[in-house]
Amino acid sequence: MPSTEGPHGTGKRARRPDLRAARAALPEPVRKLIDDYERHLSLERGLSAHTVRAYVGDVVSLLGFVDGNGGRFEDLDIGTLRGWLARQREEGASRTTLARRAAAARTFTAWAHRGGALASDPGGRLVAPRAHRKLPGVLRAEQASDVMRFSAAGAEQRDPVALRDSAIVELLYATGVRVSELCGLDVGDVDFSRRVVLVLGKGGKERVVPFGVPAETALRAWLDEGRGKLAVETKEPGKAALFLGARGGRLDPRAARRIVHDAVGSVPGANDMGPHGLRHSAATHLLEGGADLRSVQELLGHATLATTQLYTHVTVDRLKAIHDRAHPRAR
Template sequence: MAARKKQESRIDLRHARAALPETAGRLLDDYERHLRLERGLSEHTVRAYLGDVVSLLDFLHGKASTARSAALDGLDVAVLRAWLADQRNQGASRTTLARRSAAVRTFTAWARRTGELETDPGARLVAPRTHRTLPAVLRQGEASDVLEASNAGAEQADPQALRDHAVLELLYAAAVRVSELCGLDIADVDFGSRVLRVLGKGGKERVVPFGVPADRALRAWLDKGRPAMVAAATKADTMALFIGVRGGRLDPRAARRIVHDAVNSVPGAADMGPHGLRHSAATHLLEGGADLRSVQELLGHATLATTQLYTHVTVERLKAIHDRAHPRAR
């Protein structure tokens, strides 16, 4: 069902884009090249940005009483606000409106820099505040139970079980995004220093450490699991760290299934995917005494504000800090 809805949304996007005036189509082509080549954004992010801009341009040209000579003629802050109001009337949530506001602000800033707009109307657009909700996290004991159960399966030396255990250990140890994990090559692993070279959002590279259990799981996968899966595949990816049963690079959807199945095997653990495991790892780091900026570096967040949104400090740690640091705590 979800896959069919995604396919339908892509078809709708193509139809809406094709219905725009030629000048708008050329502008979108230039903006898409900017997003892909200059900013290095993922396919999913590019598609989301373009979808919001197509919606805006469709609204702009659909409301015009006469044909516009240029793609962005008449685009001002009043039109942006009217477009958002129209989205709200169609049932868009506050979170969706905030995301679309951010997308069009990025677009109008680019249009101003490239000379398509004389001024940037998006700079005056105030986005609605979102209801910030944190994803569920595993308790430290639950995370241990997930990994121990996974290790029990890997001890049977089944190639797929060895891979799944290595995936889980690395997601939790390094707190990487699922796209980053699936994009890893064998050459990105430095066993001597126990670090990964990760290519994050916007093509930014960072070095992330991992611990001894993840080291053991990775070595077992590379020594026993991967060769067996390569031998069984018709054609295998020679560079990818993690591969699927057919030999190609592991797909993020398969990685999500691995996490869901593993977490669901532990009674009482909240259902989650790779992002929940990443958030759990960051939370446990903070509980262990890591400072927020170190966690920011590990997660690859551009700003500390993002880290503050996705990591939270438990009441127990706050109380411990208060007891240790406040002069009137005792």
């Protein structure tokens, strides 16, 4: 599907090229370089498959631009990098997209320079527009409670799928884990004695995240009464996925997103959201309840505190809205 993002809200559509065909059309030495870079990102840096695809896609776009303009990779310079970004801006890429692609280009040229493929590193001089930091939509605390009650009510008949869905929604909101982290959990990652779950996050980093009594109740019900009815023989020796799909295999993130959308959609007035929205909501409610930023950073698995600080803006905006509604001298 084509992107609907437009620069500065213009609504222009940016075409999404066929990157597989573009990669195949590049000269053989350049394709080999991209293959080496992809292995570096995946094996040496341990990035997720999704992140690797995004980085490699941006590099294919850049090198396709170079090749299409009769240039050579070895001659890549700051002017070419700026021209590549300018072309994308003309085609409708948003500020956020431009910022991400500039970062991808800088990472690639630094790697190519270290390995001797480039005589210098032109990416070090590349500056892109700052990405707009959008405030995430979140549920109010009472709406989150309603979502949990709806899911629990659906599980009262002890249907295995309903038990699973209730446990998924509870655990996502209780822990704030990413949907990929949730789907990667094994049964052995849950420690009921301490009421924590061991999560494998971005870059292969592990962290321990606590969960509360409602999530424990939902998880136990799923494991005791639901999981065995969906499970099939696993192809992963020693690995028993915590959450299963309808056919018994490990739950797919797309199915988890649908589950959350359906659960949130049952609450009148709630913003439509998926697992990432529950993650935003969990972080916001933690801060509103008095949690400190460092603790929330650790729980969410953010690499930098700056990412977690975005949620302070959410809580301030919510307090401002409450003040505007409730204080007699607000207006």
